[in-house]
Amino acid sequence: MLLALPLLLAGYLFGSIPAGYLAGRWLKGIDIRQEGSGSTGATNVLRVLGKGPALAVFLVDVLKGTAAVLLAKAVLEPLGVPLDAGGTATSWVMDSWVVAVGLAALAGHIWPVWLGWRGGKAVATALGMLLGLTWPVGLACFGVFLATLSLSRIVSLSSVIAALALPLLMLGWFHDQALGLRWPYLALTLLTSGLVIWRHRSNLARLLAGTEPRLGQKRAS
DSSP: OTTHHHHHHHHHHHHTOOHHHHHHHHHHSOOGGGSTTSOOSHHHHHHHHOHHHHHHHHHHHHHHHHHHHHHHHHHHGGGTOOTTOOSSHHHHHHHHHHHHHHHHHHHHHHSOGGGTTOOOOOHHHHHHHHHHHOHHHHHHHHHHHHHHHHHHOOHHHHHHHHHHHHHHHHHHHHHHTTOOOOHHHHHHHHHHHHHHHHHTHHHHHHHHHTOOOOTTSOOOO
């Protein structure tokens, strides 16, 4: 418990690093939140600033989630319970704290204190969190995103499909590896999936209306 608040705070602060906002300020002297979709994520950076800045922002946003989870693991593992050993009450508690730190990173990205609580949609940071937690599931989820994107050329649709697939991928991983189901991990995937879909509710409305832009198209004003 003495480590809980510092770890949660560290996770939030990692997530709140405003890479997209800083890219806009440094490269063009603009507030990225006033441009395009108003998001600080890599997709809006791509539309406003171009491919290079978007790739850099994407990588930073991924690393934020990964760093938060790896920090939690590094701090908790020396306490004597391997975080890859399920089935005990102690490991369940440890898993829960790692998951909580990952969620804190997502919260930091979505509601950064530095930007008046207005950030991005947390897709890249969620990917980073998954890579730090269970990297095969993270890669599989990213594969679903890329496959959908290659067919649709719509980032928001690809993000939503990947979010819907995430809990199933986590369940499949534990089944294939004959591992005991780790409920904190499953709860994390459900919460992350719901959070990503909720953050894309305006995109879903545009998808239903047929007005959501594809890659390479300007967003309708």
